[in-house]
Amino acid sequence: MIEILNSSELARARDAGALVAHILQTLKSRTTVGTSLLDIDAWAGTLIVEAGAQSCYVDYEPSFGRGPFGHYICTSVNDAVLHGLPHDYSLADGDLLTLDLAVSLRGIAADSAISFVVGASKPAESMAMIGATERALAAGIAAARPGARIGDLSSAIGAVLSEAGYPINTDFGGHGIGSTMHQDPHIPNTGRPGRGYILRPGLLLALEPWIMADTAKLVTDADGWTLRSATGSRSAHSEHTIAITDEGAEILTLPRP
Template sequence: MAGRIELKTREQMRVMARAGVIVEQALAAAQSACVPGARTLDADSAAARVIAEAGATSNFLGYHGFPATVCISVNDEVVHGIPGDRVLAQGDVVSIDCGAVVEGWHADSARTFIIGDPLSKADVALVSATERALWAGIAALATAERVAEVSAAIEDVADEAGLHPLEGYVGHGIGSAMHMEPDVPNYSVRGRSPRVRPGMCVAIEPMLVIGTPDSATLNDEWTVVSLDGSRAAHWEHSIAVHDDGIWVLTAADGGAARLATHGIVPVAP
């Protein structure tokens, strides 16, 4: 441990990478199930099957009482949406957040997509910019001395796109638990931020909205919505930092394809 930050061995990171690939596959299955006329519960069931067949467990199901395998948030729902009987329609902006546990080690990832043909250029720009912000943050982590450099990289993309990070919601450390130190904000914060050290694993997750950065939680005590009803996007990957570089644990290629545009070559732990 470094203070309150858990430092992993390479072997532990490799187990997390196994969990990460399962998460990637579960997200793909859930996304494939999101077609016009489908229920959000159908996507949850698709992800649950992938996780179970891989011999892993969901780290979302039962977490503080959360009742599903994945979080599915639609349109103005930013994060933590509960899958159910909601019927999806063409043009919906859908965010799915998923996690899995293998041998006690966690991985966590999220993606946002539009069902069918987009109904708004603003929605396309929102989803694309939020994904760019994620990869800018990951690229910054590769050379960062402190976590604040990751936050600044995310904020720069958001500012350039005219979007706003959701206030009060941040990325996090991950490892033997899903949520750990350090926090990874999506915007600059005052004060000295944690040092980036080999053995650190973090989940970077920009949550950007078109309108106000303020939010509210619905009566289900989980679903977070934008206060002004504007649409939102959420992208996330879990990343390991080790002596030889970084590795995106929730991408089968370690993030190689997307990091290439930043001049970074990920190295497996």
């Protein structure tokens, strides 16, 4: 299913995006060495409920997971890159943490992810990976405009990641979003320009470049959810929800002042 939002729905999407951005930044500011992933999950749940919103994850039960997910946020540490199931782990100095959050507010969902290093240590490899995903995300957003095709976005994202020297997995990528968290079209993190669905105003997309340092192969934890690099190498993930407008792409999940 591909949804095209009207002006009223787009206004709600802006509010949902602002809420997701606010929660992620709040969680980042609270996260320090010694913070438990379960504490982060509990904080996220409280912030979602206080805002009158709904989690897109608690009841999430796709075919690839061992569902329902049962938590409010994905917390992926170091070699975990996607769908990190919160568990009893206390963060250490230098850990690379990805927080991935999707929330529905008044019937419209928004989805975003941030990666950052916990504590004072800032390993060069981790910072380089985070920077590469952020640059790739910016390139994908810059390519998004009415009349562009999905392949244009995928090509722009993939070019940045490849130039930085990272293998690219296409099993999981960006996606359409609207009244539900995951919709068509699928947006791989590499592709050929000029191919795929034509973008039009009112379309919401979640773009999410993610990488692992030295492999494109994923393995699944015993929890049935957490996806890790097959080699144990570190990973990073950046994501924004954008709206296609007449002027181009509007980022809905940027933090507001």
